[in-house]
Amino acid sequence: MLALGLMSFNFMSELGYFTEIAKASAQHDITVYRFSPENIDTQNDLIKGEWFDIHSGIWLPASFPVPPFIYDRLFQGMMNSSERTREKIKWLKDHSTFLGYGLPGKWEVFQSVARLSGLKVFFPETSKIYESRDIWAELHKHGRIMLKPEFGSGGMGIYLLSKDKNSVRIRMTKKDGGYERTLSNVDQIERWFSVLLSESPYICQQYLELSNRENRPYDVRLFLQKDERNIWTERGRGVRVGSKHAVTANLAAGAKAIPFQSLLRSYPADIQKRIENSISVIKRTLPQELEKRFRRLFELGIDIGIDRSGKVWILDINSKPGRKLIEQLLQDKTHLLYSAPLLYCKYLDSELVKAGD
Incomplete structure (x- = not known):
């Protein structure tokens, strides 16, 4: 049976997401564990964490061998971890297959793709x-x-x-x-x-003028994941509208979620078409260019700004995106989010079998 490890520093922030993935694992014949990198025993190739008991529907304490596949949900901006913990994470990358290896800092990412002929028009200075x-x-x-x-x-x-x-x-x-x-x-x-x-x-x-007539900042989140065939797929998109006089639009800071079409309809028809075409270019080009320059990725959250003239800007690129916006706006698609890591795990396993590893 396949095994997938869900790695995070904060189980509470990922509790619902990890549990839904674990519930979905039964139909894919995959055992699911969750753990913190601090609890990796590199000497004995063991990890202390929890495994999900499908029958009882609860997480139970466990010690287990290193899972062959890891879904990394560590957030680099919050990793005030010790050198020892960072070494354990590095060790784990040599002893398991990660669904995605994430991206480096914003500057390195922007430098690598912002000058490309097909993308440079979308990046602010x-x-x-x-x-x-x-x-x-x-x-x-x-x-x-x-x-x-x-x-x-x-x-x-x-x-x-x-x-x-x-x-x-x-x-x-x-x-x-x-x-x-x-x-x-x-x-x-x-x-x-x-x-x-x-x-x-x-x-x-x-600075880009990305606020509405009520002086509320807004941006568009595109949520992309790889499917079971290793093809980048858009799971959904939505708009975050921030509080009045705020600088950014983030749900954790009180922003509200609205459907993308609500924003799109506020532009004239010819500009709507231009906006859709720009987003299509970004979706088609950016993930592949990132993977050419960095290691394998599994999912991306691309934050896009659309100014009052309809010009599309890439504001940020997240390799470990949150799902709250999609869960709020597209509840009928949440099951796809939960099964995606399991299906991609099975795809990677089949590729390793073909390679004889």
């Missing part, structure tokens, strides 16, 4: 921030910029900076809406820059 003078240079150039943590997720740590003469206005999104602060003292601004850059490496993007 992006630069790496090394020190505070880089932020000043971008502010002088654009007036308004977005600062994003290189390994961030969930919209955390994203700032909109605006320069006005000798002051800098700082805005970010919080759960109760927008947060704003204006710094007018150069030393104070420099201290804020220094503290920010000491906490995380950052990239800078030109």
Whole structure:
């Protein structure tokens, strides 16, 4: 019988998702485990975690051999893990087959694909921030910029900076809406820059006007997964509309989910067609180009901005995307999300059998 390990630091945040995958495993004849990388015993090739008992429908404590396949749901931006744990993860990649190996930081990803002839038109101008003078240079150039943590997720740590003469206005999104602060003292601004850059490496993007008439930010999430034939398939798309005066649109910070067609219909018919064509190019091209430059991927969440003229922008690329938006808008398709890791696991197993491994 095949076995699939679900790896995460936080079982509670993934509880529903992991349990639904485990429930679906019965029809695919796959044993499902879940574990934290901290509990990998590299000396004895064992892992302490839990296995899902199909009959009782509950997770039970277990020690088990390294599963032949791993579904990695570790989030790099939240991995304040020890060097020992990172070594265990590295060891595991040499002793098991991962459904997908994820992507590196935003800067490396953007550099690898943003200059490609078929894709460069969709990427906003992006630069790496090394020190505070880089932020000043971008502010002088654009007036308004977005600062994003290189390994961030969930919209955390994203700032909109605006320069006005000798002051800098700082805005970010919080759960109760927008947060704003204006710094007018150069030393104070420099201290804020220094503290920010000491906490995380950052990239800078030109500011794009991606808000509706009510001054609410919005973006489009495309959710893609590979199917049982190793073909990239769109599972769904939806729009996140943020709180008034917020900087980003994230469901965890109070954004609401609306169907993509609701947004599309707000544009004239000729622009609607152009938007759909642009999204089709991104879906068809981006996953393949990423896999050419990095290791195998299993799923992608592509965050897209559509400005008021109908121009489509790639804002972010997530190799470990959340599913909340799709679960809210497309409840009739959630069973596809839960069976997808199991079906792809079976595809990889068949390929290994063909290769004689």
